[in-house]
Amino acid sequence: MTGNHLAAELNPPPRLIMGPGPLMADPRVLRAMATPMLGQFDPAFLDVMARTQAMFREVYRTQNEQTLMIDGSARAGIEAALVSLIEPGDRVLVPMFGRFGHLLREIAERCGAEVVIIEQEWGKVFALDDLEKAIKRHSPRIVALVHADTSTTVAQPLEGIGALCRAQGAYLYVDACASIGCEDIRVDDWEIDAISSGLQKGLSGPPGMSPVSLSERAVKRIRNRRHVEAGVRPAGYVAGEGPRIRSNYFDLSMLMDYWGPDHLNHHTEATSMIYAAHECARIFLQEGHEAVFARHRSVEAALRAGLEAMGLTIFGDRAVKMSNVTGVFIPGGVDGDAVRKGLLTHFGIEIGTSFGPLHGKIWRIGTMGYTARKENVLICLGALEAMLLKAGFKLPAGEAVQAAIKVFDKAAR
């Protein structure tokens, strides 16, 4: 490779990305990242940070003072929340209904938790009663739950779970990576103690930053583990009584000091990614929660109509299906990976494969954020139809796109 790299400028092919994420970023977010740097303690940069926090409070519908960004992917936000909340030996209940429940379990174990799981069949979610029983039975210190799991295309209704947790003295953590910007999230109303997400799905940004929000009671628990590193301790500093958090980078106590009015030195904030987060939130709020959610529902209805018009079957429990990812069964006799490859090489379109028990059975088509647009649905349906015809699958040619257009036309009236 020596020598050649000098010529190898960055020049990736254009793609229509309709997988489970990352998807395409809004051009306004991409442009925001080209904004020149600011010093990390420059008053102008602190102002950008504060405005980003304020906007994410609105996105999450919360008054939580402690709403801040983790510099890392969505998984970094999960780990920051869990490693800061979980004291080694704590019991953590993970209700699992897809791949990302496995991830919460895995991270909680590495934080030193005693993890208890309950499992639901992929494609379904938990009834509130079942969660109540499990919480009463296991008396966990923390309940860690995925909101929407792209692996199964369904979303767990959250209303009522926070209250159940509080009644039992537990803290509720929610991974909202796949729902933020697409499904409603009401952090305060639903009494969520800690939530994290990402920019790269419904918020039309790049992966690499995770907005986190903490309730007052979560803050109190984490503050009790405050151990500021030597060299940056403020005057009058007293360490918390709880055990030191196992990670420095993900120590939310120190991150609160960094994002708070004292701006105690910690990591060097990821300037360009903060610009991206700022723009993601601004664009979302400009369109407005309800308009954004309605757009996702309308796009999903059109996509579904098109897929069904091709004779395909939608996966999962429709009552709890996510509006932004659609699982569709790969029809018998069709090589699912060959169709995906054909979409990429002939059309430059990416759709998703699937994990675990669904691997080889369904494709996943993502319609989130900037990608959730009429033209993308129509282009994707036409291309998928062409690849299915090429694969020898019998379908009523031309009907998918017409069916989708009908749904859009109806919604526009």
Add this chain to the structure above:
Amino acid sequence: MTGNHLAAELNPPPRLIMGPGPLMADPRVLRAMATPMLGQFDPAFLDVMARTQAMFREVYRTQNEQTLMIDGSARAGIEAALVSLIEPGDRVLVPMFGRFGHLLREIAERCGAEVVIIEQEWGKVFALDDLEKAIKRHSPRIVALVHADTSTTVAQPLEGIGALCRAQGAYLYVDACASIGCEDIRVDDWEIDAISSGLQKGLSGPPGMSPVSLSERAVKRIRNRRHVEAGVRPAGYVAGEGPRIRSNYFDLSMLMDYWGPDHLNHHTEATSMIYAAHECARIFLQEGHEAVFARHRSVEAALRAGLEAMGLTIFGDRAVKMSNVTGVFIPGGVDGDAVRKGLLTHFGIEIGTSFGPLHGKIWRIGTMGYTARKENVLICLGALEAMLLKAGFKLPAGEAVQAAIKVFDKAAR
């Protein structure tokens, strides 16, 4: 804030950033971040990742196969290296000669290490003999060392330390955040087992990504702790015998699987930041190691000449002074913070304050990467002179800039 945020577009003031970092990013790096997204397993994206790895091998002057990026700030790279190398109970030796030694100690402690420190006065570095004695005396499993510490403006010469470590069965980790792209780093020649850095100083990029490289023996040690998370385990998977790494996000064993030919699912790679890293490395290699280092030395010589012409005194042991950060004593009777504030508000120029024992005693002026340019030195000197005159400090007006120009002219001949 509700309502107002819609109008609050991102519009930060232009700055000439000459602190210890982050500094200004090269406009080519900023533009690279505006490149549209790719799916994380798109062959075109895997190619960008592979080329980024290949270029960072050259930047680090290593053949290490395991050269990869951590999605997070420079501190994230430190934690990934240490949490993956340190097994709880391991003895870790941290030779401390500035603020960032405190950070290595802090992170190593949180990883469960028994940390032993040796300390050197701020502004000086360790003699190889002293390091040898300490390594022999304490028999550490890991030696964790800062290469260049912006807090003291000096760099620890690294040649010979790796051999000392290997002779005693220890692993050498180096934090090269402040030296990469400015001072020579020879990972293979110097037998460094693990190294991490960042983009936001000498590499002219934004903070938020940390290039890491691991020697074969470090890889072997970390592979022995391989515990792939449930749901993504490959066929024939057997867990390593060593203890599971305490972090999921920073588990270099899983990160090697993610960056390697199998591309096992882990986090969602930070697309725009990879584009930035790719461009940072490309720009650096295009100019060439030796030319970049010479540019930094020439800029530093001119800055120093200008500061001395004002009657100011340079901080630190000149024999080991970093070429990219210059500490200068705040003259008696001058309010250091008022001068810094004046530079920012009148000129839009940021220079650095200092930490710990140097707080209030020196300013730190950074000249790294894209910022290490003749015009920036001259503008900064002129502005500092003006602020010192305004503060009532007596100096030979006009001479600083002339002295610096003379150095540049001489270097250009």
